[in-house]
Amino acid sequence: DVLEAFWGDFRGGFGGGTEREILDLGGLHFAHVRHGGLFFGASTEGDASPFTIIEFLNRLVTLLRDFCGPLSEKSLGMNLALVGELLEELDFGHIQTTTPEVLRSLVQSEPEVPKPFSLLDLGSVGLFGAETQQSRVAPGAAAARPLPPARGDQPPRPELFVDVLERLSVVIAANGSPLKVEVQGEIRLKSFLPPGTELRIGLTEEFCVGKSELRGYGTPVRVDECSFHSSVSLAEFGSRRVLSLRPEPGEMTLMQYQVQDEIPAPLPFRLFPTARAQPPNRIHLYLKLRCDLPPKSQAINVCLQLPVPKGVSSLSQELSSPDQSAELDLGSRSIRWEIPKIQGGSQLSALFKLDLPSLGRAWRLELGPAHASFELPGLSCSGLRVRFLRLLPGTAPRWVRYRSCSQHYVLRL
Template identity: 60%
Template sequence: MISQVFILSSQGDHLIYKDFRGEAGSDVVNLFYEKVTALTGDQPPVVMRHKDVHFVHVRQGGLYWVATTTADTSPFTIIEFLNRLTALVKDYCGSLSERSVQMNFALIYELLDEVVDYGYIQTTSSDILKNFIQTEAVSSKPFSLFDLSNVGLFGAETQQSKVAPSSAATRPIQSSRDQGGKSEIFVDVIERMLVVIGSNGVLMKADIEGEIKVKCYMPTCSEMRIGLNEEFSIGKSQLRGYGAAVRVDECSFHQAVRLDEFDSLRILRLCPSQGEQTVMQYQLSDDLPSAPPFRLFPTIERDNGGRLLMYMKLRCDLPPKSAGINVSATIPVPKGSVSLSQELSSPDQSAELQPQSRAVVWKIPRFPGGTQLSALFKLEVPGFSSASMLEVGPVSLSFELPKITATGLQIRFLRLSPFQPGPAQRWVRFGMRTFDSDHEVGPGPSEDPVQDCFHWWIHCLLYLSQQDDVCWTESVCCLTS
């Protein structure tokens, strides 16, 4: 049973507040924000308590999504409700940004009225709610002249018209009254890789978690068939096919997915509902299909003046035609570090000392494959001692890699039912997300206090062309690592 639901910005601004039962006053909003900001560390606890009020929150889109309860309710139920609420808001508003929430506050209040009745959850299904929601979404996407760049002479199609913009999948779903929008399907292949490498170069830990998400903008349900690699295998069983093997340890599917063709042909069948849903999740541990894309060689010492010297050499082992972008290395430093001087190997790099997080952040906007960069950091640490050396590390590295998946998972084709009314636009697009800084890993067992702790979050978006059968271009082959 839920007493209140409210949404706060990262600065504590009140965006949405809904009181279902009147059991606690509105001052709990400020109380929650004070408790969150007073805590040390980057990630506050999901569940907190103040007297008889329990706070449960998730962080999505840079916002705090909070529910309160005074009853003996399972926190896992409320966490799942908040996650589904954020998915609903994203489906109906297009995004979870602060601007989108502010512009669609009336729509969000209407969603809360339909989803929760006197503290009891009624439904979180987009298909059911679209018949009752009357408020239209307000798009927060600004107009740009660059959107006209795909228009050629006399309206002729250009090469850029075959590429969907990055905001193509961040629009609201169609209501039951508005069927005039584009019929589109977006398939996301998202992989998160975590690799821990000791200072001696030995691989200590490797985990890959991936999922396939489908975002549907079709007004009516139509069967969709997604073809995966024929060599895709699950578990330690015998590998399939004659091509490059794609193996995972575990795999789970959405309840709506039909698997009658999966064992023999590796085809997923489903009738997607409007909005976003996770079709498949998979996991691979301690068996990397390829070597990590980056290697870090650190050297830590103390100079005659008592300063801490950190020499970092970073090598990119990607092919020469590939590149990592938005590369950021976070190096924990001793407590009390007051100043930083730096020597960087290229002018486009930057570095800064963040005293609150006790770390030096080294940023590289673009890192071509087959190259090497270096940096020398000199830190002034009052009261520096040999024990301070133990506070250095582990180093976490976050980056983005276009057109690559860690496991080599591919989408061979995506076909819609021939009974689909009207054409459905399908696009091919590749993108990437950076590592989520909330997922930090502490140092593992090592003789050296400095370790290489790599966090790899790869995000490939596959948007299908307008043809009935997908005609994959050469760029699709870049999915394999």
């Protein structure tokens, strides 16, 4: 069975410590991408370019989000007919189009969006008026709703959503000094505007590319590399840091950028561990996690995973607040410490008591390093901000949201 062979080889890739996006099984080439815990795959017998297949799968994911709303197993199950209509544009393996505006005139099925939608996913949201910025919360399902079909007498409500998303990769030494700091960011646009509307986006005036370029009088917002969507006009970018485009309805990645070595804000977390042996067969591990975010900011969905010595059989714990939880994962041989929310400028602590059959001499070498995962709603680690969003002609609600999350955050003990 081809499916079983593919899944078996895929799991073998995980067992080797790497996730392979391209697999060759008996002359068949399989490619896949993963989004939100879902796998989207394609296969071919010919020598098709793997980059083309991966790019098509990523565009397919964007199309499904545009037409079906937030992607999940439930939402895809509710919209099987609509998904089938979109896949019909693959005519005997030949890609016809991935343009949302063209496909809207071809599909007949109405999208169904599952409920409820969590407001925690939105983070901090701001509404931009014509000349001023006002703080306001966007409707929960607004940005996740699908594009309306291109029919009917009543036009859809025009709205614009801009997301500044950043992924943080950090390695911190035992003495607290950063060994690696990297930010991968992107500005993502989801438009419900009428076709032909001109959009002007003003970025931070101090935004500069490379270490040699300095702009403005404030703290520079420096990136090492950046790239833009092909539809973006950069005529005013050099002088005023303004991007211009006429977005089509749907979702697109407006800009991608990378920051290395240093960021203007302090790193979100610092870990202070203390480990002592308690003969004959117990280890006391005291952890203090400090959040160095600004006091008005917070981190959510924080999880700290810490490898422990071999042979640990049981765990007892004392946590500094009742909303925390911890467990010993024998499969990965690690402690999993979960914190729903931590405020900037605060710290939390935990005492773990580990029981072993016996204490070896090298038990300290088997502790750590700790891996942290978290989300930072309303924050951009690079300091990049959107100054304004302007539409010509007319006006419409415009929403800007900032969100940073960990991609690889390692704290050495």
